Amino acid sequence: MSPVLVWLRRDLRLHDHAALYHALKSGQPVIPVFVFDTDILAGLPQDDRRVEFIWESLKQLKTELLKHGGDLVVRYGRAVELIPQLVAEFGVSAVYANHDYEPSAIYRDQCVATALAEKGIALHTFKDQVVFERAEVLSKTGGMYSVFTPYKRAWLAQLNDFYLKPYPVVRYLQQLARLPAQYFPSLKELGFARSNLGELNMPVGLAGGEQLFADFCQRIDRYHEARDFPAVKGPSYLSVHLRFGTVSVRELATYAYRHGGAGAETWLSELIWREFYMQILWHRPEVVEHAFKPEYDALPFPNREDWFAAWCEGRTGFPIVDAAMRQLNQTGYMHNRLRMIVASFLVKDLLIDWRWGERYFAEKLIDFDLAANNGGWQWAASTGCDAQPYFRIFNPVSQSEKFDSEGKFIKRYCPELAMLPAKAIHAPWLSKPLEMQAAGITLGVDYPLPIVEHAVQREAALALFRR
Numbered sequence: 001m002s003p004v005l006v007w008l009r010r011d012l013r014l015h016d017h018a019a020l021y022h023a024l025k026s027g028q029p030v031i032p033v034f035v036f037d038t039d040i041l042a043g044l045p046q047d048d049r050r051v052e053f054i055w056e057s058l059k060q061l062k063t064e065l066l067k068h069g070g071d072l073v074v075r076y077g078r079a080v081e082l083i084p085q086l087v088a089e090f091g092v093s094a095v096y097a098n099h100d101y102e103p104s105a106i107y108r109d110q111c112v113a114t115a116l117a118e119k120g121i122a123l124h125t126f127k128d129q130v131v132f133e134r135a136e137v138l139s140k141t142g143g144m145y146s147v148f149t150p151y152k153r154a155w156l157a158q159l160n161d162f163y164l165k166p167y168p169v170v171r172y173l174q175q176l177a178r179l180p181a182q183y184f185p186s187l188k189e190l191g192f193a194r195s196n197l198g199e200l201n202m203p204v205g206l207a208g209g210e211q212l213f214a215d216f217c218q219r220i221d222r223y224h225e226a227r228d229f230p231a232v233k234g235p236s237y238l239s240v241h242l243r244f245g246t247v248s249v250r251e252l253a254t255y256a257y258r259h260g261g262a263g264a265e266t267w268l269s270e271l272i273w274r275e276f277y278m279q280i281l282w283h284r285p286e287v288v289e290h291a292f293k294p295e296y297d298a299l300p301f302p303n304r305e306d307w308f309a310a311w312c313e314g315r316t317g318f319p320i321v322d323a324a325m326r327q328l329n330q331t332g333y334m335h336n337r338l339r340m341i342v343a344s345f346l347v348k349d350l351l352i353d354w355r356w357g358e359r360y361f362a363e364k365l366i367d368f369d370l371a372a373n374n375g376g377w378q379w380a381a382s383t384g385c386d387a388q389p390y391f392r393i394f395n396p397v398s399q400s401e402k403f404d405s406e407g408k409f410i411k412r413y414c415p416e417l418a419m420l421p422a423k424a425i426h427a428p429w430l431s432k433p434l435e436m437q438a439a440g441i442t443l444g445v446d447y448p449l450p451i452v453e454h455a456v457q458r459e460a461a462l463a464l465f466r467r
Contacts, residue, residue, distance in 0.1 A: 005033055012034075015170060079108060099127055256271065296383040324339075347380060419440055
């Protein structure tokens with residue numbers, strides 16, 4: 001009996017897995033495959049944390065497959081070439097995969113499907129990384145939603161047990177193909193090296209996703225109160241696991257939906273925001289390069305490169321912005337409230353095109369997701385769907401005072417400010433000379449002076465958008 005191939009991408013797990021389930025149910029031997037796709041990896045730094053996260057997750061996945069009598073086939077190269085080659089190598093009769101919604105991935109899958117069709121092989125694809133995809137949630141007029149709240153209402157109204165039901169993969173794992181031992185390449189062989197992922201103690205892979213989810217279930221009732229404070233353990237920290245599919249979105253949504261309470265309801269809203277941005281990307285793929293609102297597509301941003309460099313490096317002189325950017329650079333993660341603050345600061349204070357910041361986040365975030373990153377940046381820049389109105393501009397000082405009142409987060413990532421009292425740490429340039437002297441800080445030497453004046457830049461931003 002000829003085997004079938006399961007092409008893993010953003011779904012690095014063995015449980016509740018749509019494509020794997022359907023492949024196993026076909027009754028044919030199943031070969032799981034992962035391709036380190038050079039079309040994606042080209043240009044990434046050697047110590048890219050995402051590559052190491054994927055590599056560690058695949059190691060765990062391989063171990064689990066071996067326990068069930070199967071194995072994982074790993075290849076390095078262009079997926080559009082390697083998938084058809086693997087079909088020939090293993091005499092495969094069909095390929096199974098889960099949907100991807102990013103324009104480049106859609107094009108890749110179309111190319112693979114065409115190449116396979118020429119060999120008489122079908123590419124079967126399934127919904128897996130979302131509860132509702134593409135055009136499954138539409139307005140009463142049959143169009144896409146461009147405002148979140150009515151989308152959320154429609155999403156919840158359409159939800160039932162059918163959409164949350166997990167795929168019972170485990171009971172069919174005996175259908176895995178018995179393969180000779182498959183070689184697992186080292187990071188070095190893939191052209192990469194260890195990052196600081198281990199030093200950060202970030203839980204990775206299937207085990208890491210389970211660990212973080214179990215921990216968050218103990219805290220979910222306080223989520224709505226704690227999620228906005230970066231010095232508090234408020235978020236789920238599951239975003240990277242959702243990104244690479246080491247957890248099941250159906251499992252997370254089911255728990256939030258059935259658990260109830262303000263914390264769970266707020267977290268479920270965040271999961272729905274994720275799908276809201278994914279349906280925007282599906283309906284309007286041009287948002288990858290352009291503003292959702294065409295009238296804002298060519299705003300004449302001054303785009304000062306020295307200011308952008310200061311923002312990237314965390315030396316703007318605004319402590320909450322600098323601490324957030326240093327967190328991103330050092331860990332590959334940034335707290336969600338801080339993402340909004342630094343995005344608003346880049347666009348509305350420094351008057352730099354949101355696309356510059358979006359690209360920087362895409363390079364640095366371990367949980368980078370095109371739809372969410374694009375949607376979040378366009379929200380902050382007032383150019384997107386259901387976005388912050390252009391005249392609502394975050395004040396970085398008041399945001400800092402509200403969400404890091406004691407300066408604990410700032411002190412962690414801007415240790416040169418650690419001796420400042422809490423009241424002074426949010427705007428050190430307003431501190432009394434004796435206060436600065438007691439803290440051992442000379443502005444412009446130990447910590448930067450602010451590169452802009454918020455009130456002045458706010459007026460400049462308003463003028464820019466009105467124009």
